[in-house]
Amino acid sequence: MVDSLSGLEPIGEGLVQAFYLIVSLDPTIIDITLRSLLITFSAVIIGSLISLPLGALISFNDFPGKKTVINLIQTLYAIPTVVVGLVVFMFLRRIGPFGFLDLLFTPGGMIIGQTILVLPIITGLTISALSGLDTTIRDTIISLGATSLQFFLSVMKEVRFAIFAAIALAFGRAISEVGAAIIIGGNIQTGTFWGSTRILTTAITLETGKGDIALSIALGIILLCIALIVNSLMTIVQQR
Amino acid sequence: MLLAVVMVAAAIVAGCTGTGGETTPAPTTAPAETTTPTETTAPAETQTLLIATTTSLYDTGLLDYIRPMFEDEYGAEVKITAKGTGQSLELGRGGDVDVMMVHDRAREDEFIDEGYGVNRRVIAYNYFVIVGPESDPAGIKGMDPEEAFLTIREMGLADPESVKFVSRGDDSGTHGKEKAIWTSAGMDYTTDVQGSGDWYIEAGTGMGSTLVLASEKEAYTLSDIGTFLAYKGDIQLVTLVDKGDILLNIYSAMQISPDRFPEVNSTLAKEWINFLISPEIQDEIGNFGVAEYGEPLFFPSRGAWETIGVTQAECEDPIP
Numbered sequence: 001m002v003d004s005l006s007g008l009e010p011i012g013e014g015l016v017q018a019f020y021l022i023v024s025l026d027p028t029i030i031d032i033t034l035r036s037l038l039i040t041f042s043a044v045i046i047g048s049l050i051s052l053p054l055g056a057l058i059s060f061n062d063f064p065g066k067k068t069v070i071n072l073i074q075t076l077y078a079i080p081t082v083v084v085g086l087v088v089f090m091f092l093r094r095i096g097p098f099g100f101l102d103l104l105f106t107p108g109g110m111i112i113g114q115t116i117l118v119l120p121i122i123t124g125l126t127i128s129a130l131s132g133l134d135t136t137i138r139d140t141i142i143s144l145g146a147t148s149l150q151f152f153l154s155v156m157k158e159v160r161f162a163i164f165a166a167i168a169l170a171f172g173r174a175i176s177e178v179g180a181a182i183i184i185g186g187n188i189q190t191g192t193f194w195g196s197t198r199i200l201t202t203a204i205t206l207e208t209g210k211g212d213i214a215l216s217i218a219l220g221i222i223l224l225c226i227a228l229i230v231n232s233l234m235t236i237v238q239q240r
Numbered sequence: 241m242l243l244a245v246v247m248v249a250a251a252i253v254a255g256c257t258g259t260g261g262e263t264t265p266a267p268t269t270a271p272a273e274t275t276t277p278t279e280t281t282a283p284a285e286t287q288t289l290l291i292a293t294t295t296s297l298y299d300t301g302l303l304d305y306i307r308p309m310f311e312d313e314y315g316a317e318v319k320i321t322a323k324g325t326g327q328s329l330e331l332g333r334g335g336d337v338d339v340m341m342v343h344d345r346a347r348e349d350e351f352i353d354e355g356y357g358v359n360r361r362v363i364a365y366n367y368f369v370i371v372g373p374e375s376d377p378a379g380i381k382g383m384d385p386e387e388a389f390l391t392i393r394e395m396g397l398a399d400p401e402s403v404k405f406v407s408r409g410d411d412s413g414t415h416g417k418e419k420a421i422w423t424s425a426g427m428d429y430t431t432d433v434q435g436s437g438d439w440y441i442e443a444g445t446g447m448g449s450t451l452v453l454a455s456e457k458e459a460y461t462l463s464d465i466g467t468f469l470a471y472k473g474d475i476q477l478v479t480l481v482d483k484g485d486i487l488l489n490i491y492s493a494m495q496i497s498p499d500r501f502p503e504v505n506s507t508l509a510k511e512w513i514n515f516l517i518s519p520e521i522q523d524e525i526g527n528f529g530v531a532e533y534g535e536p537l538f539f540p541s542r543g544a545w546e547t548i549g550v551t552q553a554e555c556e557d558p559i560p
Binding site: 093094095096104105186187188189190191192195196206208209210211213 | 288290295299300301304307308311317318319320321322323331334335336446447448449467470471473474501503
């Protein structure tokens with residue numbers, strides 16, 4: 001019995017190591033964690049700025065093929081992250097159409113990848129949220145003579161809980177993805193913060209490849225803690 | 241269209257934040273009337289070198305050990321992305337990196353013939369090992385590599401329950417070496433080996449995961465010595481075959497052709513390769529890992545050109 005559990009030893013070691021890495025404020029780990037957060041937050045913010053109006057636009061307008069568009073968006077919830085990574089890689093590489101931007105192997109390129117990943121989620125869930133909106137509320141806002149922007153902000157306020165849930169889900173998908181990050185970013189660790197592209201998930205891949213299972217577990221625990229903190233913060237904001 | 245919008249949006253973000261590491265001179269907006277003494281005292285823009293490398297050179301920690309030495313000496317920033325040999329070659333073919341470090345002579349030659357790579361230098365070598373369960377069900381201990389492979393295949397075909405082989409199956413340099421051994425043993429890889437039975441398992445993953453898989457399945461596999469030593473403590477596999485010319489593992493570095501891709505940093509690429517073959521760094525390579533593993537992970541190429549089977553110039557002559 002004891003023997004069959006010995007394979008799980010790294011989990012215990014990982015817990016200890018995670019605790020140590022956090023309390024000792026290990027500079028490399030802090031860098032990697034911060035980079036993960038900054039890239040994902042950027043992607044979620046850019047994604048929201050595009051998706052929320054886009055979702056509202058699709059939701060409040062009737063056009064031929066609307067159902068197909070919504071169906072397609074919902075299908076893209078499940079797009080594999082490596083596929084996103086591969087497509088963005090082809091666009092960003094030197095011989096690709098956006099090669100001149102020099103974004104391959106940079107955090108900027110990774111933000112593009114994660115943004116594309118979260119777009120369908122936020123757009124689709126915005127559409128769902130708005131479809132559940134009582135039409136009388138909508139009509140009331142319009143009858144009060146609201147401008148398009150006022151109208152948009154008012155309906156968003158009405159469905160804010162669903163929107164928060166959409167953004168939280170998008171954040172979760174982006175911070176935990178590794179496929180796109182490793183293809184676009186390249187898991188680079190160098191002397192400067194923005195010159196490196198190593199984030200928590202790609203670091204876990206690397207450490208597992210190196211055979212340092214305990215450190216991988218430790219990084220995984222840090223990732224979970226971040227998700228916990230971010231979600232708790234969002235819950236607090238929601239309840240206000 | 242949506243993609244384009246996102247690209248532009250993120251390009252803006254990257255413009256604000258992504259290039260923080262580089263010096264961003266803004267002389268156009270600065271008041272130009274006064275003399276600009278800062279320009280003369282400001283350090284030269286940090287040059288960046290982008291390297292695609294095979295995972296074994298990176299995962300062992302060797303390149304991260306050498307990187308700061310080079311950065312200090314040349315005031316440059318070195319970015320290393322660890323990919324399999326197949327993916328590294330693809331990055332080289334697109335001019336996405338400045339230097340490529342791989343270990344697959346046959347495919348390197350092809351790459352150079354196609355005009356993508358120039359100035360190849362051998363930087364280090366070591367040996368592949370055939371590892372397997374301590375019980376050694378096929379009894380290959382001490383055999384030639386080819387003989388061992390043939391024995392594993394024969395016994396695996398007869399009894400796939402107890403004799404198995406795990407292949408990287410990912411077009412990596414190690415996978416290339418495995419195919420070379422099968423060919424050298426007189427087998428046709430695609431018909432006689434791949435898909436010939438349950439004994440042959442294609443992992444399609446990195447060396448570390450392949451070793452774990454082989455250990456779990458009590459199977460044989462081919463590994464580079466560095467990764468095997470790093471994993472030795474976590475897996476139940478032992479070295480069974482480690483002798484034979486064919487097991488030689490040659491690591492090279494080459495520049496991506498500046499003729500084909502004028503954007504590559506060819507000056508720094510040249511300096512990096514010359515740095516690697518310099519006597520000091522060759523000593524560092526030879527000593528790397530000895531303290532931790534009790535044996536070197538890589539042997540320096542300097543002075544070993546006959547063992548490696550290449551010209552002396554390819555090991556020792558700096559790129560002019």
